[in-house]
Amino acid sequence: DGGITQSPKYLFRKEGQNVTLSCEQNLNHDAMYWYRQDPGQGLRLIYYSQIVNDFQKGDIAEGYSVSREKKESFPLTVTSAQKNPTAFYLCASSPPGTLYGYTFGSGTRLTVV
Amino acid sequence: GENVEQHPSTLSVQEGDSAVIKCTYSDSASNYFPWYKQELGKRPQLIIDIRSNVGEKKDQRIAVTLNKTAKHFSLHITETQPEDSAVYFCAASTRGSQGNLIFGKGTKLSVKP
Numbered sequence: 001d002g003g004i005t006q007s008p009k010y011l012f013r014k015e016g017q018n019v020t021l022s023c024e025q026n027l028n029h030d031a032m033y034w035y036r037q038d039p040g041q042g043l044r045l046i047y048y049s050q051i052v053n054d055f056q057k058g059d060i061a062e063g064y065s066v067s068r069e070k071k072e073s074f075p076l077t078v079t080s081a082q083k084n085p086t087a088f089y090l091c092a093s094s095p096p097g098t099l100y101g102y103t104f105g106s107g108t109r110l111t112v113v
Numbered sequence: 114g115e116n117v118e119q120h121p122s123t124l125s126v127q128e129g130d131s132a133v134i135k136c137t138y139s140d141s142a143s144n145y146f147p148w149y150k151q152e153l154g155k156r157p158q159l160i161i162d163i164r165s166n167v168g169e170k171k172d173q174r175i176a177v178t179l180n181k182t183a184k185h186f187s188l189h190i191t192e193t194q195p196e197d198s199a200v201y202f203c204a205a206s207t208r209g210s211q212g213n214l215i216f217g218k219g220t221k222l223s224v225k226p
Contacts, residue, residue: 033213042218043157043202090156094214099164099206101147102214104156 003027006091006105012113013078013085021076021108023091029103030096032074036060037088037107046089049074050096078110086112115140115207119217126193127225134220136203137185145206146179146186147214152199160201161188193224 004025013019023032034046045058049068063082068074074093078085088109092102116139126132136146144165149157163170163177163186170177174193179186190197200221204214 040221043216045213048213088154099145101145101149101159101162101204102157104149104158106156107154 004091004093004103004105006089006108008108009106011108011110013110014113016080018077018079019110021078021089021091021110023074023076023105024072025074025093025103025105026072027093027103028071029093030071031094032068033092033094033102034058034064034066034074034076035090035092037090043090046076084112085110115143115205115215117203117205117215117217119203119220121220122218123221123223125223125225128193128195130193132190132193132197132222132224134188134201134203134222135185136187136205136217137183138205138215139184140205140207141181141184143205143207146177147204147206148175148177148188149202149204150199151202151219157202190222193222195224195226198222198224 007022031050033048035043044060046064047066049055055068065077088107090107091105094100094102119136147162150160151157161177163179174191176189200219202219203217206214
């Protein structure tokens with residue numbers, strides 16, 4: 001997947017349960033991002049990290065948490081506080097600066113059961 | 114902050130016709146403008162990009178034009194084929210958001226055989 005791997009591809013969450021989505025990249029990119037995509041909708045930014053041990057909230061961070069302990073990894077936890085978590089989650093990475101596009105992972109489809 | 118507007122939201126063309134998708138941005142400091150193609154259930158993939166020191170860029174059947182004065186940029190697809198059917202996202206990169214891309218809401222392109 002172009003050097004950025006998301007797992008699992010499909011994930012089912014029970015009510016009140018926390019789940020963690022994995023995102024790993026071997027592109028040596030400094031910046032990593034999490035987006036949520038609902039059916040027929042655009043990309044909404046959840047969290048982003050420009051450097052290890054630092055991350056910032058995006059537009060819809062409530063009910064989500066992240067960590068960035070390693071350059072290669074940026075896991076996203078969907079907590080029980082996120083009341084409507086069913087969506088397609090996309091992780092992306094990019095080199096530093098403003099002149100480069102993102103490389104996206106293949107996504108995780110999360111469904112509440 | 115930066116705002117990116119994308120039009121139209123849906124576009125239907127006959128195979129062989131041209132398709133044009135337009136985006137406007139608000140931050141005159143934006144300096145990088147990528148376009149992504151997302152097929153159903155898959156990850157967005159970068160198809161072409163343009164930097165602010167260039168007015169036009171072509172790659173086979175696709176081209177992007179940039180008008181910095183008017184703050185708009187467009188994607189042109191010529192000789193459309195059914196496999197061009199997908200959702201297309203424009204984006205703008207701005208220093209104000211630490212290099213984050215701000216995405217448009219997407220255009221669903223349908224190419225009818």
